[in-house]
Amino acid sequence: MSSACGAKTMAKNRFEQVNEIQPDAITLVLKRDIDGATGSVVMPAASSGGRLSNDQVSAPLPAQDAFRGAIRLANDVKLAIVVCDPDGVWKPEWGDLYRALD
Template sequence: MANRFEQVDEIVGDAITVALEQRIDGQWAKVVCPKSAHESFAADRVTEPMPPKDALSGAVKLANDLNLAIVVLDPNGIWKKEWGELYRVEDDDAGEGE
């Protein structure tokens, strides 16, 4: 997967957020779609916890269908490089003009 995903510190109102979590029983993720992200949403949508790779795959499909951005909330640092590139906006600022 050659996708790039912005890492954030909280749910983003105009994007799909994949919220990763390290728990005693393993690594899990939820896909969060706030009502404010798309005019077709009548309410916030939050999935049940699932394996991170499945959450990311589902988020990519939904984002493509609705033309929304995806961001990643990863407070425990469980992101794996094979899922794509995870970056922070300030990381890109240093590379401007390349």
């Protein structure tokens, strides 16, 4: 991609939006409540190569911190990230959300 000035711009990251926690990906669960926009990160036991016996769920964090934590974890364990966002917390500057066509 190039901008009008000829400088190259990076493509936005794309994340699949899902309705439930996925067994084969890191799931970023976003929600809005009385504390504001928060998120939790779910590491599925099924994708841990036997290292985990149960899914691991982070404590609720501010949404942006949860997003950053999900990115770090996904990079460390080499898994994709999916997003469960029933309350519309996702920020466009984090990337593009899309729904997979069945």
